[in-house]
Amino acid sequence: MAVCDRSWDSLYQQYHGRLLRQVQKYLPARDESHDVLQDLYVQLRQRNVDPAKIDNPPAFLMRMATNLAIDALRRNNRNPVEFTDPADIRDTGAGASQSVTPEQISSDRQRLDIIRQAVDDLPPRCREVFLLCKRDHLGTTEVAEKLGISRNMVEKHLRQALGHCKQVLARHEN
Incomplete structure (x- = not known):
């Protein structure tokens, strides 16, 4: 592991909580925000940038996290969740109807x-x-x-x- 990788790992761990809060401003869903932070970590490892050569590494991390969150938000808005018309839903077989409770139907x-x-x-x-x-x-x-x-x-x-x-x-x- 290169010295710059260890430096990024240390910075990432140190600021993980703040990065998560920043991402959750844009993506409140827990899984989605953690996915963005995972992407951030992968990008940090793939880049060959020494944190010592960056004026403000924590600000750099925050900007990367914000940009990735905004990118994810844009992807979500381009592909909004589909609402299915209940009339289009059909039973897929006998097993499906047995697992549905009256409470779930209600x-x-x-x-x-x-x-x-x-x-x-x-x-x-x-x-x-x-x-x-x-x-x-x-x-x-x-x-x-x-x-x-x-x-x-x-x-x-x-x-x-x-x-x-x-x-x-x-x-x-x-």
């Missing part, structure tokens, strides 16, 4: 009602974009052409709708 129905209400509460254009993309499975370009708006605006409406649904669901689950 809980799932409550969650669907909460999401339906959250979608109903969206501004009209935002709701329309959301339903065209998620319910009707149209691409962002198709929705943009259909509604006469830019693809960026479609993506903005989708982010807004998904964020709203996540917030409403989180409030009801806590």
Whole structure:
């Protein structure tokens, strides 16, 4: 192990808590934030940069962590979570239906009602974009052409709708 590798290892361990808190500002999901820190560590090991030649190594680590978190956030926004229409879900076999309890069914129905209400509460254009993309499975370009708006605006409406649904669901689950 090279001297600069040991130096980076030492700095990474020393600032791990602060780096994690920084990443969690952008990615509150525990697994995702730890994945970003793992990527940071891998990049540190792959680079051939001596920390002694950097003016402020802790700031360098924080900037790297922030950039990686923002990159992950952008990837998430480009590929938002898909909502599946419950009517499209079919039993996959006898084993699947036996493992579902009445409590789970009731809980799932409550969650669907909460999401339906959250979608109903969206501004009209935002709701329309959301339903065209998620319910009707149209691409962002198709929705943009259909509604006469830019693809960026479609993506903005989708982010807004998904964020709203996540917030409403989180409030009801806590």
